[in-house]
Amino acid sequence: MQARTLTAFALLAAAAIGVFMAFWLNPFRDSAEPEPSASPRDDDPFAAARRRMVEWQLADRDISDARVLEVMGRVARHRFVPEELWKQAYEDYPLPIGLDQTISQPYIVALMTQLARPTADCKALEVGIGSGYQSAVLAELCKQVYGIEILQPLANEAEKRMAELGYKNVVVRCGDGYQGWPEHAPFDVILVTAAPDHVPQPLIDQLAPGGRLVIPVGRHFQALLLIEKQPDGSIDRTTVAPVQFVPMTGEAEQKRK
Numbered sequence: 001m002q003a004r005t006l007t008a009f010a011l012l013a014a015a016a017i018g019v020f021m022a023f024w025l026n027p028f029r030d031s032a033e034p035e036p037s038a039s040p041r042d043d044d045p046f047a048a049a050r051r052r053m054v055e056w057q058l059a060d061r062d063i064s065d066a067r068v069l070e071v072m073g074r075v076a077r078h079r080f081v082p083e084e085l086w087k088q089a090y091e092d093y094p095l096p097i098g099l100d101q102t103i104s105q106p107y108i109v110a111l112m113t114q115l116a117r118p119t120a121d122c123k124a125l126e127v128g129i130g131s132g133y134q135s136a137v138l139a140e141l142c143k144q145v146y147g148i149e150i151l152q153p154l155a156n157e158a159e160k161r162m163a164e165l166g167y168k169n170v171v172v173r174c175g176d177g178y179q180g181w182p183e184h185a186p187f188d189v190i191l192v193t194a195a196p197d198h199v200p201q202p203l204i205d206q207l208a209p210g211g212r213l214v215i216p217v218g219r220h221f222q223a224l225l226l227i228e229k230q231p232d233g234s235i236d237r238t239t240v241a242p243v244q245f246v247p248m249t250g251e252a253e254q255k256r257k
């Protein structure tokens with residue numbers, strides 16, 4: 001009886017070791033979907049700068065959404081600016097990305113993201129994708145992101161960068177974002193990162209009920225607006241803060257009042 005118990009115990013132990021070895025030696029053990037490479041690694045030389053950015057520029061101001069803070073601490077902003085500017089990538093100001101355009105200040109990216117309240121199942125549109133940084137932040141928080149950029153070289157670069165960094169849920173197209181992207185509407189979240197002097201009606205029309213549009217509006221003096229479409233279709237408008245964005249070109253320019 002005792003010998004049988006011992007044999008059963010030995011068999012059980014051998015099976016457990018077998019399962020453990022099979023797991024450990026499994027060549028597919030690490031083949032799960034890769035993390036986007038915009039996420040920091042342990043040897044990321046900018047990890048400390050990014051942590052300081054999150055603490056001093058975001059959390060110490062009014063960014064309180066834990067998911068936004070976590071993502072801003074994870075997405076490698078330096079990968080979205082020219083290499084000679086990497087050391088400045090986590091400073092508290094916008095940076096040039098070519099063709100007289102800029103990547104927004106980290107705080108503004110965080111503020112717009114927080115105002116938009118993205119959820120894991122939401123569909124987002126960014127008008128003015130520029131470097132792709134804002135869309136990368138959205139892509140970490142949304143199911144699908146669509147980005148429009150009016151300048152062809154920037155659109156090409158953003159598309160290439162998103163692919164290199166592993167963002168499979170971002171689609172980029174070159175075009176004028178004034179008319180939105182009707183084929184993919186309605187959107188739960190729309191962020192506009194170039195300033196028209198009025199809110200384009202097509203963007204309001206393409207907001208889903210309950211959706212949020214965050215947009216800078218104005219010419220010499222701009223204000224960041226939060227526009228929310230209620231479930232009954234009515235619109236709430238809140239002025240959030242004075243801001244300074246590049247002007248929206250294309251149709252917005254022609255319709256300037």
Ligand SMILES: C[S@@+](CC[C@H](N)C(=O)[O-])C[C@H]1O[C@@H](n2cnc3c(N)ncnc32)[C@H](O)[C@@H]1O
Binds near residue numbers: 132154176245248252
């Ligand atoms: C402040 S930059 C955007 C920064 C971007 N969000 C980022 O994270 O790098 C504004 C961008 O909007 C683009 N833009 C201006 N007018 C536009 C329009 N009508 N449609 C689409 N993009 C537009 C500009 O070319 C520029 O790249």
